[in-house]
Amino acid sequence: MARRVGRHPGPTWVGVLALLAVMAVGLLAYPGSLPQSDAFSGTAGSVAAQKLIDKSFPPGISGPVVIAVRDPARTGAAVAAARSVSGIEHVGAAETHDGISLASATLAYSPTGQRAEMVVETLRSDEQRAVGSAVLVGGVTATQVDLDQAAGRDRLVIIPVVLVIVFLMLALLLRSLTAPLVLVATVLVSFLGSLGVAMVCFRWIFQFAGVDSSLILLGFVFLVALGIDYNVFLSARARQEAPRGTGPGMLRALAATGGVITSAGLVLAGTFTVLGVLPLVALTELGFLVAFGVLVDTLLVRSLMVPALVVQIGRRFWWPSQPDPGAAGAAPRPPAT
Structure with missing residues:
Protein backbone atom coordinates (compact mmCIF):
# COMPACT_ATOMS: atom_id res chain seq x y z
CA MET A 1 0.00 0.00 0.00
CA ALA A 2 2.79 2.41 0.88
CA ARG A 3 4.38 1.92 -2.56
CA ARG A 4 1.08 2.55 -4.35
CA VAL A 5 0.48 5.73 -2.35
CA GLY A 6 4.02 6.88 -3.10
CA ARG A 7 3.61 6.34 -6.85
CA HIS A 8 0.23 8.12 -7.17
CA PRO A 9 -0.18 10.55 -4.23
CA GLY A 10 -2.33 13.12 -6.07
CA PRO A 11 -5.01 10.76 -7.41
CA THR A 12 -5.03 8.92 -4.09
CA TRP A 13 -5.93 11.82 -1.81
CA VAL A 14 -8.21 13.45 -4.40
CA GLY A 15 -10.10 10.15 -4.83
CA VAL A 16 -10.55 9.70 -1.08
CA LEU A 17 -11.65 13.33 -0.68
CA ALA A 18 -14.18 12.94 -3.49
CA LEU A 19 -15.57 9.78 -1.88
CA LEU A 20 -15.90 11.54 1.49
CA ALA A 21 -17.62 14.48 -0.20
CA VAL A 22 -20.18 12.15 -1.76
CA MET A 23 -20.72 10.49 1.63
CA ALA A 24 -21.21 13.90 3.27
CA VAL A 25 -24.13 14.62 0.92
CA GLY A 26 -26.06 12.23 3.15
CA LEU A 27 -26.25 15.04 5.72
CA LEU A 28 -29.21 16.30 3.71
CA ALA A 29 -31.09 13.23 4.95
CA TYR A 30 -31.03 14.51 8.56
CA PRO A 31 -34.39 13.33 9.95
CA GLY A 32 -34.70 15.78 12.84
CA SER A 33 -34.50 15.19 16.58
CA LEU A 34 -35.56 11.86 18.05
CA PRO A 35 -38.96 11.96 19.80
CA GLN A 36 -39.00 10.43 23.27
CA SER A 37 -41.84 8.14 22.21
CA ASP A 38 -39.51 6.56 19.64
CA ALA A 39 -36.46 6.34 21.89
CA PHE A 40 -36.81 2.55 22.30
CA SER A 41 -36.01 0.06 19.56
CA GLY A 42 -38.42 -2.44 21.13
CA THR A 43 -41.88 -2.08 22.69
CA ALA A 44 -41.91 -0.11 25.93
CA GLY A 45 -44.83 0.23 28.31
CA SER A 46 -44.88 4.01 28.07
CA VAL A 47 -45.01 3.87 24.28
CA ALA A 48 -47.85 1.35 24.33
CA ALA A 49 -49.76 3.54 26.79
CA GLN A 50 -49.33 6.60 24.57
CA LYS A 51 -50.66 4.71 21.55
CA LEU A 52 -53.69 3.61 23.58
CA ILE A 53 -54.34 7.20 24.66
CA ASP A 54 -54.06 8.41 21.07
CA LYS A 55 -56.97 6.17 20.05
CA SER A 56 -59.54 7.73 22.40
CA PHE A 57 -58.15 11.04 23.67
CA PRO A 58 -56.25 14.02 22.33
CA PRO A 59 -52.64 12.81 21.98
CA GLY A 60 -51.30 15.70 24.03
CA ILE A 61 -53.30 14.82 27.13
CA SER A 62 -50.41 12.75 28.52
CA GLY A 63 -48.03 15.70 28.42
CA GLY A 139 -43.93 20.88 30.30
CA VAL A 140 -42.53 17.75 28.66
CA THR A 141 -42.48 19.18 25.14
CA ALA A 142 -40.97 22.49 26.23
CA THR A 143 -38.22 20.58 28.03
CA GLN A 144 -37.36 18.69 24.83
CA VAL A 145 -37.28 21.96 22.88
CA ASP A 146 -34.85 23.40 25.43
CA LEU A 147 -32.67 20.28 25.25
CA ASP A 148 -32.48 20.52 21.45
CA GLN A 149 -31.59 24.20 21.59
CA ALA A 150 -28.96 23.58 24.29
CA ALA A 151 -27.42 20.80 22.20
CA GLY A 152 -27.23 23.17 19.23
CA ARG A 153 -25.48 25.82 21.30
CA ASP A 154 -23.09 23.22 22.73
CA ARG A 155 -22.09 22.14 19.22
CA LEU A 156 -21.34 25.73 18.23
CA VAL A 157 -19.10 26.19 21.28
CA ILE A 158 -17.50 22.80 21.97
CA ILE A 159 -16.61 21.75 18.42
CA PRO A 160 -14.45 24.86 17.69
CA VAL A 161 -12.84 24.60 21.14
CA VAL A 162 -11.97 20.94 20.56
CA LEU A 163 -10.46 21.73 17.17
CA VAL A 164 -8.35 24.56 18.58
CA ILE A 165 -7.06 22.38 21.43
CA VAL A 166 -6.25 19.55 19.02
CA PHE A 167 -4.43 21.96 16.69
CA LEU A 168 -2.31 23.35 19.55
CA MET A 169 -1.42 19.88 20.84
CA LEU A 170 -0.39 18.69 17.38
CA ALA A 171 1.59 21.88 16.80
CA LEU A 172 3.57 21.32 20.00
CA LEU A 173 4.11 17.62 19.32
CA LEU A 174 5.10 17.95 15.66
CA ARG A 175 6.72 21.40 15.96
CA SER A 176 4.86 22.47 12.86
CA LEU A 177 1.95 24.68 11.82
CA THR A 178 1.20 23.14 8.43
CA ALA A 179 0.96 19.56 9.71
CA PRO A 180 -1.75 20.29 12.32
CA LEU A 181 -3.84 22.16 9.74
CA VAL A 182 -3.69 19.22 7.34
CA LEU A 183 -4.39 16.62 10.01
CA VAL A 184 -7.30 18.53 11.56
CA ALA A 185 -8.80 19.05 8.10
CA THR A 186 -8.64 15.30 7.40
CA VAL A 187 -10.35 14.58 10.70
CA LEU A 188 -13.15 17.01 9.82
CA VAL A 189 -13.83 15.58 6.36
CA SER A 190 -13.71 12.06 7.78
CA PHE A 191 -16.31 12.98 10.40
CA LEU A 192 -18.61 14.72 7.92
CA GLY A 193 -18.47 11.78 5.52
CA SER A 194 -19.19 9.27 8.29
CA LEU A 195 -22.03 11.40 9.65
CA GLY A 196 -23.58 11.68 6.19
CA VAL A 197 -23.65 7.90 5.71
CA ALA A 198 -25.03 7.50 9.22
CA MET A 199 -27.92 9.89 8.47
CA VAL A 200 -28.85 7.91 5.36
CA CYS A 201 -28.75 4.64 7.30
CA PHE A 202 -30.76 6.01 10.22
CA ARG A 203 -33.48 7.38 7.96
CA TRP A 204 -33.91 4.76 5.26
CA ILE A 205 -32.26 1.54 6.47
CA PHE A 206 -32.90 1.48 10.22
CA GLN A 207 -35.93 3.78 9.79
CA PHE A 208 -35.41 5.61 13.06
CA ALA A 209 -37.83 8.43 13.78
CA GLY A 210 -35.02 10.91 14.36
CA VAL A 211 -31.53 11.52 15.68
CA ASP A 212 -30.75 11.98 19.36
CA SER A 213 -29.89 15.62 20.08
CA SER A 214 -26.54 14.69 21.65
CA LEU A 215 -25.41 12.32 18.87
CA ILE A 216 -23.51 14.80 16.70
CA LEU A 217 -21.54 16.25 19.60
CA LEU A 218 -20.71 12.90 21.21
CA GLY A 219 -19.85 11.34 17.87
CA PHE A 220 -17.61 14.28 17.00
CA VAL A 221 -15.73 14.09 20.31
CA PHE A 222 -15.21 10.32 20.02
CA LEU A 223 -14.13 10.36 16.37
CA VAL A 224 -11.87 13.39 16.68
CA ALA A 225 -10.17 11.92 19.74
CA LEU A 226 -9.63 8.57 18.04
CA GLY A 227 -8.63 10.11 14.72
CA ILE A 228 -6.06 12.37 16.34
CA ASP A 229 -4.76 9.41 18.34
CA TYR A 230 -4.03 7.58 15.09
CA ASN A 231 -2.58 10.78 13.62
CA VAL A 232 -0.14 10.99 16.49
CA PHE A 233 1.03 7.42 15.91
CA LEU A 234 1.57 8.00 12.21
CA SER A 235 2.91 11.56 12.22
CA ALA A 236 5.29 11.14 15.14
CA ARG A 237 6.89 8.17 13.40
CA ALA A 238 6.98 10.11 10.12
CA ARG A 239 8.85 12.94 11.80
CA GLN A 240 11.43 10.47 13.11
CA GLU A 241 11.88 9.24 9.53
CA ALA A 242 11.89 12.76 8.04
CA PRO A 243 15.71 13.00 7.74
CA ARG A 244 15.37 10.38 4.97
CA GLY A 245 13.02 12.76 3.16
CA THR A 246 9.44 13.76 3.98
CA GLY A 247 7.79 11.52 1.39
CA PRO A 248 9.93 8.42 1.96
CA GLY A 249 9.74 9.02 5.70
CA MET A 250 5.93 9.07 5.67
CA LEU A 251 5.78 5.91 3.57
CA ARG A 252 8.16 4.15 5.98
CA ALA A 253 5.99 5.34 8.88
CA LEU A 254 2.89 4.00 7.13
CA ALA A 255 4.54 0.63 6.59
CA ALA A 256 5.64 0.50 10.23
CA THR A 257 2.45 1.68 11.94
CA GLY A 258 -0.25 0.75 9.42
CA GLY A 259 -0.85 -2.71 10.82
CA VAL A 260 -1.12 -1.45 14.40
CA ILE A 261 -3.50 1.39 13.46
CA THR A 262 -5.69 -0.89 11.35
CA SER A 263 -5.88 -3.54 14.07
CA ALA A 264 -6.73 -0.97 16.73
CA GLY A 265 -9.43 0.52 14.50
CA LEU A 266 -11.04 -2.85 13.81
CA VAL A 267 -11.09 -3.75 17.50
CA LEU A 268 -12.56 -0.38 18.45
CA ALA A 269 -15.20 -0.54 15.72
CA GLY A 270 -16.24 -3.99 16.88
CA THR A 271 -16.49 -2.76 20.46
CA PHE A 272 -18.80 0.14 19.59
CA THR A 273 -20.92 -2.10 17.38
CA VAL A 274 -22.03 -3.89 20.56
CA LEU A 275 -24.06 -0.78 21.45
CA GLY A 276 -26.40 -1.74 18.61
CA VAL A 277 -27.91 -4.60 20.63
CA LEU A 278 -29.13 -2.26 23.38
CA PRO A 279 -32.82 -1.24 23.34
CA LEU A 280 -32.13 2.52 23.30
CA VAL A 281 -32.09 4.09 19.82
CA ALA A 282 -29.67 6.83 20.95
CA LEU A 283 -27.02 4.26 21.90
CA THR A 284 -27.57 2.32 18.68
CA GLU A 285 -27.05 5.52 16.68
CA LEU A 286 -23.91 6.41 18.63
CA GLY A 287 -22.47 2.91 18.26
CA PHE A 288 -23.08 2.84 14.51
CA LEU A 289 -21.67 6.33 13.92
CA VAL A 290 -18.50 5.74 15.93
CA ALA A 291 -17.91 2.23 14.57
CA PHE A 292 -18.37 3.32 10.95
CA GLY A 293 -16.37 6.51 11.49
CA VAL A 294 -13.45 4.59 12.98
CA LEU A 295 -13.40 2.26 9.97
CA VAL A 296 -13.46 5.20 7.55
CA ASP A 297 -10.69 6.96 9.44
CA THR A 298 -8.58 3.83 9.73
CA LEU A 299 -8.96 2.34 6.25
CA LEU A 300 -9.28 5.48 4.10
CA VAL A 301 -8.07 8.62 5.80
CA ARG A 302 -5.13 7.44 7.89
CA SER A 303 -3.97 4.74 5.47
CA LEU A 304 -4.42 6.58 2.16
CA MET A 305 -5.37 10.25 2.36
CA VAL A 306 -2.90 11.52 4.98
CA PRO A 307 0.18 9.73 3.56
CA ALA A 308 -0.70 10.86 0.03
CA LEU A 309 -1.11 14.47 1.16
CA VAL A 310 2.20 14.42 3.00
CA VAL A 311 4.03 12.92 0.01
CA GLN A 312 2.62 15.62 -2.27
CA ILE A 313 3.14 18.54 0.13
CA GLY A 314 6.72 17.47 0.85
CA ARG A 315 8.99 19.48 3.15
CA ARG A 316 6.36 22.20 3.60
CA PHE A 317 4.36 19.75 5.73
CA TRP A 318 6.79 20.37 8.61
CA TRP A 319 6.90 24.17 8.25
CA PRO A 320 8.31 26.15 10.02
CA SER A 321 10.67 23.44 11.32
CA GLN A 322 12.71 21.44 8.81
CA PRO A 323 13.53 17.89 9.92
CA ASP A 324 13.78 17.01 6.21
CA PRO A 325 17.28 17.89 4.89
CA GLY A 326 15.79 18.53 1.46
CA ALA A 327 16.87 15.56 -0.61
CA ALA A 328 14.55 12.57 -0.80
CA GLY A 329 16.27 9.49 0.46
CA ALA A 330 19.14 11.45 2.03
CA ALA A 331 20.83 9.83 4.96
CA PRO A 332 20.41 11.39 8.42
CA ARG A 333 22.88 14.08 9.27
CA PRO A 334 25.70 12.92 11.54
CA PRO A 335 25.70 14.37 15.04
CA ALA A 336 27.82 17.42 15.60
CA THR A 337 31.24 16.81 17.17
Missing part, protein backbone atom coordinates in the same frame (compact mmCIF):
# COMPACT_ATOMS: atom_id res chain seq x y z
CA PRO A 64 -49.85 19.02 28.84
CA VAL A 65 -48.10 22.31 28.20
CA VAL A 66 -47.90 24.44 31.33
CA ILE A 67 -48.31 28.20 30.98
CA ALA A 68 -47.03 30.11 34.01
CA VAL A 69 -47.84 33.81 34.36
CA ARG A 70 -45.94 35.81 36.97
CA ASP A 71 -48.42 38.69 36.78
CA PRO A 72 -51.97 37.38 37.51
CA ALA A 73 -53.46 40.51 35.94
CA ARG A 74 -52.17 39.36 32.56
CA THR A 75 -53.45 35.79 32.80
CA GLY A 76 -56.39 36.45 30.51
CA ALA A 77 -54.12 37.71 27.73
CA ALA A 78 -51.85 34.68 28.13
CA VAL A 79 -54.76 32.22 27.92
CA ALA A 80 -56.24 34.02 24.90
CA ALA A 81 -52.87 33.90 23.12
CA ALA A 82 -52.59 30.15 23.79
CA ARG A 83 -56.08 29.45 22.46
CA SER A 84 -55.23 31.19 19.19
CA VAL A 85 -52.24 28.91 18.46
CA SER A 86 -52.85 26.25 15.84
CA GLY A 87 -52.07 22.78 17.21
CA ILE A 88 -53.45 23.41 20.71
CA GLU A 89 -56.58 21.36 21.33
CA HIS A 90 -57.73 22.87 24.62
CA VAL A 91 -56.65 25.42 27.20
CA GLY A 92 -58.00 24.93 30.72
CA ALA A 93 -58.98 27.57 33.21
CA ALA A 94 -56.11 29.26 35.01
CA GLU A 95 -55.45 28.79 38.72
CA THR A 96 -53.60 31.31 40.88
CA HIS A 97 -51.43 30.46 43.87
CA ASP A 98 -48.85 32.60 45.66
CA GLY A 99 -49.02 35.26 42.98
CA ILE A 100 -48.43 32.81 40.08
CA SER A 101 -51.14 31.82 37.61
CA LEU A 102 -51.00 28.43 35.88
CA ALA A 103 -52.94 27.19 32.88
CA SER A 104 -52.64 23.82 31.15
CA ALA A 105 -52.85 23.45 27.37
CA THR A 106 -53.51 20.15 25.61
CA LEU A 107 -51.69 19.64 22.32
CA ALA A 108 -53.31 18.11 19.28
CA TYR A 109 -50.21 15.97 18.73
CA SER A 110 -48.11 13.55 20.74
CA PRO A 111 -46.17 15.65 23.27
CA THR A 112 -42.86 14.01 22.31
CA GLY A 113 -43.05 14.53 18.56
CA GLN A 114 -41.52 17.14 16.28
CA ARG A 115 -44.91 18.69 15.46
CA ALA A 116 -45.56 19.25 19.16
CA GLU A 117 -42.19 20.98 19.48
CA MET A 118 -43.07 23.31 16.62
CA VAL A 119 -46.36 24.18 18.34
CA VAL A 120 -44.57 24.96 21.62
CA GLU A 121 -42.05 27.17 19.83
CA THR A 122 -44.94 29.06 18.19
CA LEU A 123 -46.73 29.32 21.54
CA ARG A 124 -43.66 30.80 23.20
CA SER A 125 -43.30 33.39 20.45
CA ASP A 126 -46.98 34.38 20.61
CA GLU A 127 -46.95 34.58 24.39
CA GLN A 128 -43.88 36.80 24.33
CA ARG A 129 -45.60 39.18 21.93
CA ALA A 130 -48.86 39.18 23.90
CA VAL A 131 -47.64 39.15 27.50
CA GLY A 132 -43.87 39.65 27.40
CA SER A 133 -41.45 38.31 29.97
CA ALA A 134 -44.23 37.76 32.51
CA VAL A 135 -45.12 34.38 30.96
CA LEU A 136 -43.15 31.12 30.83
CA VAL A 137 -44.01 27.92 28.97
CA GLY A 138 -43.04 24.55 30.45
